[in-house]
Amino acid sequence: MASAKMLLDRAYEISKIDNRLYGSFIEHLGRAVYGGIYEPGHPTADANGFRQDVIDLIKELDVPLVRYPGGNFVSGYNWEDGVGPKAQRPKRLELAWKSTETNEFGTNEFMQWAQKANTEVMMAVNLGTRGPDAARNLVEYCNHPGGSHYSDLRREHGFDKPHNVKLWCLGNEMDGPWQMCQKTAVEYGRAAYEAAKMMRWTDPTIEFVAAGSSGLQMPTFGEWEMTVLEHAYDLVDYISIHTYYGNQANNIGAFLAKSTDMDEFIKSVVALCDAVKAKQRKRKQIHLSFDEWNVWFHSNDADRKQDPWQVAPPLLEDAYTFEDALVVGCMLITLLRNADRVKIACLAQLVNVIAPIMTESGGAAWKQTIFYPFLHASLYGRGTALQPVISSPTYTIEYESQVSWWENELGRKKVEARKIPLLESIATVNDATGELTVFAVNKDQQNALDFACELRGFGEYKIVEHIVLEHADLKAANTAQQPDNVRPRTGGDAKMAQGTLKASLPKLSWNVIRLARK
The missing domain is CATH 2.60.40.1180 (Golgi alpha-mannosidase II)
Structure with missing residues (x-):
C-alpha cells in the first residue's frame, strides 16, 4: 500500500472561507425552472407552484446563494416580460437555447422561491441586447423602497417590501460568439462600467461581478480580463471565471487530473487582476466569482437531437456517475485551496440541468452522485481553510x-x-x-x-x-x-x-x- x-499547523491559514463559495445557479434553461423548482400541479407543489421535495433537497445542501436568471439566457432577456399579471406576460422565442420562454416564472417568483429555499439571490443583468438603462431600472424595481416608477410598479405587482438583492452580475460570457450581442473587451468594459455606475447610484450598497473571459481556451483570454478591468476596476468587486470538464476520452487518470488545470486557471486570473491593480496603482483587490463550474459532457449528443422552440425541453440533463463525483470533490478541494481569492462560486446548475438534483415531471426527485461531495463541503467546509x-x-x-x-x-x-x-x-x-x-x-x-x-x-x-x-x-x-x-x-x-x-x-x-x- x-x-x-x-x-x-493551526497557524498556517489560507483564508476565512466565504460561505458563498457553496452557491449554485438556476437559469431559464431546459427543466431547471419549469419542472425543476417550479411545477404547479405536482403532488408536493405549494400555492406558488414550488416543488417542496426539491426545496427540501436544496435546504439539505444549505446553499447560501443562487445565481439567476442566466447564463446565456440573460443576454436576450427582457426582465419586464417576467413581472406583473401572468396572463399578460408574453411568450418569447428564446435564442440562447432555442426554446420557447413562457415567462410564467420571473423575478418576483424567484425571490419568493429563494426565500422559501433559505438562500440569497445573485441577479444577472442583460448587457447583451440591452444595457445600463434596463439594468438600473431592474435595481430600482428590486431594491428601492417606493415613490418611483419601478419601485411602485413592484408594489403594484404585490411586493410592498424591496427584495434587497445585494450581488449583481454584469452580463455573462460576453466574449463568446454564442452570446447574443457578443462584445469586444473595450465595448464590454465600457458597458459594465456605465451599468455599475448607474446601478450603484440607484443603490449604493450593492456589489458587482464583471464578466471574465468565457474560458481559458478563448483566444482573447487574458487580454479580455485586463482590458475589462482597466475600464471597470474602480466599480467592480469580482470578476467571473467559468469552467466545465468532461471525460470524453474515457481516461479516468486524466479526468481526475482536471482539478490541476482548474487550480492553474484560478491562479492565472488572479495574476491578471493583480497586474491591473499594480498598473493602476490601486489598493483595492479584485476577487474571483467562480460562478459556473461542474462536470458537463454526458448530454451533448442528446441535446443536438432536440427540436427547437419547445417549452422547457430536457436539455443538459447529465446523468452523473461515481467518477464524476470524484472529480467534483477534487474541484471543491481546489476552490477551498484558493479561498483567499475565490470568494463566490456557483455549482452549475442546481436542478435537472447539469445538476446535483434530478426530477421527474409529476414524479420523484433524487440525489445525483455529485450531490454528496457538494453536501459534505457545504456542511463541513465552513470556517477557515488551512494550508x-x-x-x-x-x-x-x-x-x-x-x-x-x-x-x-x-x-x-x-x-x-x-x-x-x-x-x-x-x-x-x-x-x-x-x-x-x-x-x-x-x-x-x-x-x-x-x-x-x-x-x-x-x-x-x-x-x-x-x-x-x-x-x-x-x-x-x-x-x-x-x-x-x-x-x-x-x-x-x-x-x-x-x-x-x-x-x-x-x-x-x-x-x-x-x-x-x-
Whole structure:
C-alpha cells in the first residue's frame, strides 16, 4: 500500500472561507425552472407552484446563494416580460437555447422561491441586447423602497417590501460568439462600467461581478480580463471565471487530473487582476466569482437531437456517475485551496440541468452522485481553510501543452508528461463549532492509500466520523428507480494517535474525516 503524508499547523491559514463559495445557479434553461423548482400541479407543489421535495433537497445542501436568471439566457432577456399579471406576460422565442420562454416564472417568483429555499439571490443583468438603462431600472424595481416608477410598479405587482438583492452580475460570457450581442473587451468594459455606475447610484450598497473571459481556451483570454478591468476596476468587486470538464476520452487518470488545470486557471486570473491593480496603482483587490463550474459532457449528443422552440425541453440533463463525483470533490478541494481569492462560486446548475438534483415531471426527485461531495463541503467546509503540506506518490498522465499560434497553424502539437499526486486534500477549521475537517480524494486506481496527517497547534481532537464515498463501478449512477445506488457510508477507519490522524483511504474514493476538540 502506498502512503501519503500531510502536515497541518493551526497557524498556517489560507483564508476565512466565504460561505458563498457553496452557491449554485438556476437559469431559464431546459427543466431547471419549469419542472425543476417550479411545477404547479405536482403532488408536493405549494400555492406558488414550488416543488417542496426539491426545496427540501436544496435546504439539505444549505446553499447560501443562487445565481439567476442566466447564463446565456440573460443576454436576450427582457426582465419586464417576467413581472406583473401572468396572463399578460408574453411568450418569447428564446435564442440562447432555442426554446420557447413562457415567462410564467420571473423575478418576483424567484425571490419568493429563494426565500422559501433559505438562500440569497445573485441577479444577472442583460448587457447583451440591452444595457445600463434596463439594468438600473431592474435595481430600482428590486431594491428601492417606493415613490418611483419601478419601485411602485413592484408594489403594484404585490411586493410592498424591496427584495434587497445585494450581488449583481454584469452580463455573462460576453466574449463568446454564442452570446447574443457578443462584445469586444473595450465595448464590454465600457458597458459594465456605465451599468455599475448607474446601478450603484440607484443603490449604493450593492456589489458587482464583471464578466471574465468565457474560458481559458478563448483566444482573447487574458487580454479580455485586463482590458475589462482597466475600464471597470474602480466599480467592480469580482470578476467571473467559468469552467466545465468532461471525460470524453474515457481516461479516468486524466479526468481526475482536471482539478490541476482548474487550480492553474484560478491562479492565472488572479495574476491578471493583480497586474491591473499594480498598473493602476490601486489598493483595492479584485476577487474571483467562480460562478459556473461542474462536470458537463454526458448530454451533448442528446441535446443536438432536440427540436427547437419547445417549452422547457430536457436539455443538459447529465446523468452523473461515481467518477464524476470524484472529480467534483477534487474541484471543491481546489476552490477551498484558493479561498483567499475565490470568494463566490456557483455549482452549475442546481436542478435537472447539469445538476446535483434530478426530477421527474409529476414524479420523484433524487440525489445525483455529485450531490454528496457538494453536501459534505457545504456542511463541513465552513470556517477557515488551512494550508496543508502534502507529500504524496504520483502517477503520470500525458497532455497537450500550449503551443504558439504559428505552431498551432502548422498542426504541431506538443505532448508532455505531467505527474499528478495520488492524494488531493485540504482541511478546514471552524472555531465556532470546534470542528476540524479533512477532505481527501485517493486517485489511485488499484490500491488504498495509507494516509497520515500530523496536527500541530490544535490541542486534543477526537474523531467524529469518517465518511467514505466509493463504488466498484466508475460508471455507476443514481436514478429514480435506484436513487441510492451511489451513496456515502460512515465507518471509515480514521483514528487519532499521539497528535497524528491516520486512515486508510480506499482506492478511488472521496473521504471526509470530521474531528472535534475534546
